[in-house]
Amino acid sequence: MNITNLSKIALNALLRNKFRAFLTMLGIIIGVASVIAMLAIGEGSKKSIQDQISSMGSNLVIVMPGTQMMGGVQQGNASSKALDVRDVKAIRLDCPSVSAVSPEVRGGGQVVAGGNNWPTTFYGGDVNYLDIKKVEVKTGRMFSEQEVASAAKVCLIGQTVADNLFGKEVDPVGQTIRFKNIPVRVIGLLEEKGENTFGMDQDDLLIGPFTTVQKRILAVTHINAILGSAVNEEATSQAVTEITTAMRTSHKLSEGEEDDFQIRTQAELVSTFSSISDILTTLLGAISAISLLVGGIGIMNIMYVSVTERTREIGLRMSIGGRGLDILMQFLIESILLSVIGGIIGILVGVTASAVIGNLTGWPIAVMPLAIVVSFLVCTAIGVFFGWYPARKAAGLNPIDALRFE
């Protein structure tokens, strides 16, 4: 007996009980749909974290000063004043894997404009600072090299600061604000970045030439950090090695002496957060997989009932020439059809649900093609696995008893 005929017989048998077939499939539909939706949400959250971190520059390398001891007391991270502009120059010259490098100087303080004031942080950088930090200018302009050289009292303003000083209506560009009583002219408004992964407002800042922040505002000569861009994400670790060498040379550290600086990369952060959200995704997927298993048991249950209910049909099929194998295959194909059709509907529902959830919540939802393929295969396997036992039972019936079954 060929498979086409058997499939036709199995399909007809299912169509005779459309509603029951649908209810049986429902378990699989819900199982598959939830697996796909849950994995999509998990994958989406992972992507979202990665995107946020990348938006800060995934090839970003940050050099921070090491700790400082004062009279035997550790002052904590980044407390030393070990970094200065010479280190920036050293990195710029000796590190081919670093495409851009800028000093960072920052100082907190109250900023005043007219009757309003707001506490914020003034960041100082070089002309390429915005490129490295992946910040865009919305209106106005970036400061020039000449303004860096002359420590010009200019700055770019973050949206949060602008809103608090000027309100929504007034264009901040061209206004003069006072930071720690130093008048600074606003030459540009920064594009909004929103909150970062850790809930920090990335728009609550001023950015100006590092010379301005160093000389005119803080009156210091050291810098707080050096920001560098690796030529690409893969070159990050190479860049770290090169920077370490350059910094050690620049700081004249002899062998055996500890680094008086530390280097952080965004790539580390990305991998940490990715692994956290991977755990989340696995968890969500595992819970959904349980519902898929329950759906499979539902199929087995219905196939069992079906075999008992159709005992006489089985007897008849045997009497007109159906072999045990034919009966086995028929019931197996029925359960595979149930699970596979259920699986296909489940995939459609899952993809649709993911899209709807994505739209409603604004989460970035990423349906994994792998999830679709795997759940389809799992469905087929469920059909075979849970259909096998009932089908065996059907095939093992004695035709005489089956025909007389009441």
Add this chain to the structure above:
Amino acid sequence: MKRNIISVSSLKKDFIVGEVTVHALRSVNLDITEGEFVAIMGTSGSGKSTMLNILGCLDKPTEGIYLLDGIDISTLNKNELARLRNLKLGFVFQSYNLLPRTSALENVELPLFYNDSVKPRERRERAIAALGAVGLADRMHHMPNQLSGGQQQRVAIARSLVNDPVVILADEATGNLDTRTSYEIMALFQELNAKGKTIVFVTHEPEIAGFTTRNVHFRDGNIIKENLVTNRGSAREMIMAMPLEVDS
């Protein structure tokens, strides 16, 4: 001389129930030739059902030889028996055994599904022809629950005919029907027999057995009496003679 369709000699069948051995058939010899219409009679427990199961290749004898159309079934395995049933036998049951929610045509097609050499087109054509032969050409697409008992049994008969079997085995085929409908079914069997079909008909009703050509009586696992039917009745004439019923 006509060929033997069924040839049974010293057939024995024992069932072991617990520690007791039941001799369902003790030593049966029976030949049925082509074109015969044989009634197998007997009370319940006489062995006639066991006999029919063995004739239908659903069961194997404990001892003895059964040749169906010249084939010794004792040498065949389960799958070969299934194939033999598919090609050589047609079954008609007391309770019709039609698939529910399946059209008459599809019910009749069913045996051909298990025969790979029959293509879908031929399958349909043969099923239509078989339904035509039992007078249900206009009921092809009806479901069993839309048909009367007599019509359902006709569908079952069409199903037994569709593979052109060497013998039709009917098990109390009129048992669930009223007298008039029983006669109609018997009339149909008589017509099929007149066209050359070999039929073995299990019944306990002497009246029904009177429409066949030969009666074989079973008791306690033995054939106790065999007789040719001398004054064979015509079921068609009996129906004509019956008073017309008001349509119900």
